[in-house]
Amino acid sequence: MSSTDISARTGAPESPIDPPTPDLAWRQADRDVFVATNDGEFAGFVTVEHDAHVTHDNHSRRIGSYPTLAAARQALVDATHPPSRRRERLRRRILERRR
Template sequence: MSSTDMPARSDAPFPDDQNPTELAWQQADHDVFVATSRGEFAGFVTVDESTHIVHDSHSRRIGSYSSLAAARQALVDATRPPSRGRERLRRRILARRR
């Protein structure tokens, strides 16, 4: 792994092809970090002074964080498949809106 490669979760027991929440990171510029998952673009983090701004794979802003580690974890959390319980809750909420 080169000095610009940064695993999103160093404690993850599975390689990238088995763990969908594992992101591979590359530093594209001094203030831009790009994430891929299974070779596909997953999102990026830009650094604006001391703020780290996270965007998903469609360049939608996820949020702002004070550290690169927190920003990277936010993208991991955003790309994690929803749990069955969360998905059921989402469906109930959407059904109530109809």
């Protein structure tokens, strides 16, 4: 089967405080397996099981199950690139308001 290159981006704008995050490069390894690399290094993979897309990290640990391939890929991006300090401060402020 031929491989297909697909990139996933975090979608968050870069700020001077946060270092730039590299893109994950995706290849379809089989009909139901998608493999991600980060700067040439294995980053994880997504398998398709029935109606679910299961994401695994670079140590083959299960991250979660998602209804779409896009959501499964984004989960690996989020697991690969921890949240920025700016985003984490915003999340804490939002949670404090809810209390």
